[in-house]
Structure formats: C-alpha cells, structure tokens
Amino acid sequence: RKEVEQDPGPFNVPEGATVAFNCTYSNSASQSFFWYRQDCRKEPKLLMSVYSSGNEDGRFTAQLNRASQYISLLIRDSKLSDSATYLCVVKSTGGFKTIFGAGTRLFVKA
Amino acid sequence: SQTIHQWPATLVQPVGSPLSLECTVEGTSNPNLYWYRQAAGRGLQLLFYSVGIGQISSEVPQNLSASRPQDRQFILSSKKLLLSDSGFYLCAWSVLPGRYTDTQYFGPGTRLTVL
Numbered sequence: 001r002k003e004v005e006q007d008p009g010p011f012n013v014p015e016g017a018t019v020a021f022n023c024t025y026s027n028s029a030s031q032s033f034f035w036y037r038q039d040c041r042k043e044p045k046l047l048m049s050v051y052s053s054g055n056e057d058g059r060f061t062a063q064l065n066r067a068s069q070y071i072s073l074l075i076r077d078s079k080l081s082d083s084a085t086y087l088c089v090v091k092s093t094g095g096f097k098t099i100f101g102a103g104t105r106l107f108v109k110a
Numbered sequence: 111s112q113t114i115h116q117w118p119a120t121l122v123q124p125v126g127s128p129l130s131l132e133c134t135v136e137g138t139s140n141p142n143l144y145w146y147r148q149a150a151g152r153g154l155q156l157l158f159y160s161v162g163i164g165q166i167s168s169e170v171p172q173n174l175s176a177s178r179p180q181d182r183q184f185i186l187s188s189k190k191l192l193l194s195d196s197g198f199y200l201c202a203w204s205v206l207p208g209r210y211t212d213t214q215y216f217g218p219g220t221r222l223t224v225l
Contacts, residue, residue, distance in 0.1 A: 004153075032212065043200055043216035044154070087153070091212070097169065098144075098214060102153035 001026055004090050006101040013108055017078045021104045023088030024070045033064055034089040035073050038103065044087055047073075078108045112137035116201050116217035123224055129174075129188040131220050133201030136182065141203040143184040144214060145176055148198040160184060196224045 006023045013019050025033075033050035048055065050062040050071050061074040071090075075082055088101035113136045123129060135141050145157040156169045158176035166176050173192060177185045184201055198221050202214040 034213065041198075041221070043219050046213055046215065049213065097156060100146075100154040102151075 002101075003027060003099045004088055004101040006086075006088050006104045008102060008104060010105040010107055013078050013106070015078055015080060015108055015110055017108075018074065018076045019078060019106065020072055020074045021086055021088075021106075022070050022072050023090075023101055023104075024068075025088075025090045025099070026069070027090070027092065027099075028069065029092050030069075030090045032091045033062075033071050035060075035062060035071075036087040036089055036100075038085045038087055040084075044100075047086070075106075078106075080108050080110060082106060083108045112203070112215070114201060114203055114215060114217040116199075116220055118220055119218065120221045121223070123191050123222065125193055125224055126190045129186070129191050129195070129222070131186040131199055131201075131222075133184040133186075133217055134182055135184075135203045138182070138203065138205065140181060141205060142212075143178065144202040144204070145184065145186050146200045146202065146216075148200060150197070154200065158186070191224045193224050196222055198222075 004025050011019055035047040036044040037047045038044040048057050048062050050064050054063045059076045063072045085103040085105050087103045091098040115134050143160045146154040147157055148154050158168055160166050160178045163178055174188050198219050200219045201217040204212050204214045
C-alpha cells in the first residue's frame with residue numbers, strides 16, 4: 001500500500017462547478033498535511049496547509065479526518081485557472097521525510 | 111522575501127556522462143534543503159535532504175550524491191548518468207520543522223533527459 005494515495009483523475013468539470021478530491025495516508029503518526037498545486041511542467045506550489053479543525057481559503061476548503069486517515073480538498077466555483085494537478089502532502093512532526101501523493105489532475109472547461 | 115534558484119532549467123546528457131545541478135536560496139539563513147525527482151506522470155521522490163553545511167541524508171540509494179558546501183547552496187551530482195536518471199529535479203527549502211511551519215518551497219526545477 002502506498003503511503004499517500006490519490007485518485008489520479010482526471011476530473012473534468014465545467015466552470016462554476018464544485019469538485020472534491022480525497023487523499024488517504026497510511027502512517028497514523030502523520031502530523032502535518034498540505035495541498036500543493038502543480039501546473040504542467042512547473043514546480044509544485046503550496047496551496048494550503050490542512051488544520052485539524054478544517055480550514056478555508058477563499059474558494060478552497062481543506063478537511064482532515066484522522067480517524068479514517070484522509071484529507072480532502074473542496075474547490076467551489078471552479079475557474080479555468082484552477083486546471084492543474086493537486087498534490088496531497090503528508091509528513092510527521094519533527095521529521096524530514098515528506099511524502100507526496102502522485103496527484104489528482106483537474107481540468108476545468110468553459 | 112525568500113527566493114530559490116535552480117540551474118540549468120533543462121539539460122540533455124548522454125548515458126555515462128557526469129551531472130551537476132545547483133540550487134541556491136536567498137533571503138533566509140540555515141534552511142533545510144531538499145532534492146526531489148519527479149519522473150514523468152509520477153509523484154515526487156525525496157532523494158536527499160540537508161539540515162546544515164556538510165550534513166546530507168540520503169533517502170534512496172542510487173548513483174546520485176549531494177553536497178552542501180555553503181549554507182544556502184545545495185548541489186546534486188552524478189559521476190555516470192543512467193537512462194533511469196531522466197526526470198524533473200526539484201530543489202526545495204524549509205525553515206526549522208514545526209507542526210505547521212515546515213512548509214517546503216520549491217525552485218523552478220531542472221528537466222533532465224538522459225539519452
């Protein structure tokens with residue numbers, strides 16, 4: 001079993017749609033969680049950290065479910081510019097090993 | 111503000127040739143530094159990380175090596191490249207780890223093709 005698993009997609013959605021991605025992790029000692037965005041042939045960029053109580057940043061909402069060991073990302077009112085690959089990232093506090101999921105590809109169409 | 115530089119942006123090398131990729135960080139002191147590789151259509155694989163000058167930890171045994179000759183300089187090397195070394199090489203930095211503060215920030219990457 002992979003340490004971090006994501007549905008590779010692609011998710012094809014129209015502009016204005018709401019789309020959600022899930023990511024599962026296997027290490028129950030994981031403490032820090034992030035979502036990164038990666039555009040084609042570019043470096044990953046931090047989208048948002050994921051806090052235990054859930055957090056929101058504009059149209060983006062991240063949730064953490066420790067009991068089931070998954071995190072989610074919800075994108076509301078999708079824009080064409082949201083088209084990218086979304087990477088789920090998990091690490092243990094104090095450690096240096098950061099595990100990146102393979103990513104979920106999103107296409108937003110007009 | 112902090113910035114991270116990588117060069118070259120693209121590189122085409124023959125099998126068996128040496129490799130040297132450089133990464134430098136500006137605007138921060140004593141960062142943690144990381145080298146990742148991303149193969150086509152796959153996730154990021156951590157290759158090396160460093161918490162200080164001359165301190166290198168390897169995550170995956172392979173024909174690559176890393177060095178940190180200065181606080182904000184991280185170099186990835188190989189004596190003889192293999193076809194399987196092709197990929198997108200990314201350097202990243204972070205500050206001292208904490209529960210939510212150890213966010214990694216990536217450089218623009220080097221796209222390496224070994225022929």
